[in-house]
Amino acid sequence: MAVLHARGVELVCELLSAADHLEKIKPEDVRELLRESATVLGDLLKRDKPAPPPK
Numbered sequence: 441m442a443v444l445h446a447r448g449v450e451l452v453c454e455l456l457s458a459a460d461h462l463e464k465i466k467p468e469d470v471r472e473l474l475r476e477s478a479t480v481l482g483d484l485l486k487r488d489k490p491a492p493p494p495k
Contacts, residue, residue, distance in 0.1 A: 444483055451477050 451473075458465055458473055465473075 441487060444480070444487065448480050448484060451480055 454473060455477060458470065462470075
């Protein structure tokens, strides 16, 4: 799980940098960054899924 957290932190830095330099990034690179971000976010959400309420 530490690897997933580290990848999430790395992606946040990449997204912030991309937001600051959007005019210099090729559309296919933006698409790849967004897809990778969605994948990592999905994995984080699966990992952190709340436990079902007690019965």
